[in-house]
Amino acid sequence: PKDARTRFSRALDFYLVQDFASSIEDLTQAILLDDSFFPAYFMRSLVRCKQLEYQKAEEANAASATPATLPGISAPQKSEVSALDYDIVKSDLDHVITLAPDFVYAYYNRANVLAMLKDYRAAIADYDKAIELNKEFAEAYFNRGLTHIFLGNNKNGIADLSKAGELGIVSAYNILKRFT
Secondary structure, eight states, X not given: OOOHHXXXXXXXXXXXXXXXXXXXXXXXXXHHHOTTOHHHHHHHHHHXXXXXXXXXXXXXXXXXXXXOXXXXXXXXXXXXXXXXXXXXXXXXXXXXXXXXXXXXXXXHHHHHHHHHTTOHHHHHHHHHHHHHHOTTOHHHHHHHHHHHHHTXXXXXXXXXXXXXXXXXXXXXXXXXXXXX
């Protein structure tokens, strides 16, 4: 109970069996035991993001099913995923970047979260940093390219998608065909 790395290891086990709540609990305990252990912040951001994806999928399924309610029985309350939920994920990634400023995946993941939060310019800045740290990061080129195109910067977007294709993301070429 007093070892951050043991808590972290158990959190990974919980994550693998999709017990997200227990995983987050152990990661939080690991952080409380050692607040400089950046892998715990990073993993907690990943687990929270995965948990939010599952929650959004469940909400979509529930919305499409819309069962009829019986008289006297109220429908269950919805707990919709909000921007605040993603801000918590972003906060963990901010800690990772503070503790490990050269950890490329923290910038990449934060860029993805920023894009979900519709903060596209900040997302591009983080994709830029990820690419600066790893010039061969195909996924960062791909996502930055899509973000540029979304913002109407087709020239930059096409260049990034082309680079992503060169680095092995074949689906980038399908998108390029639409814009060239």
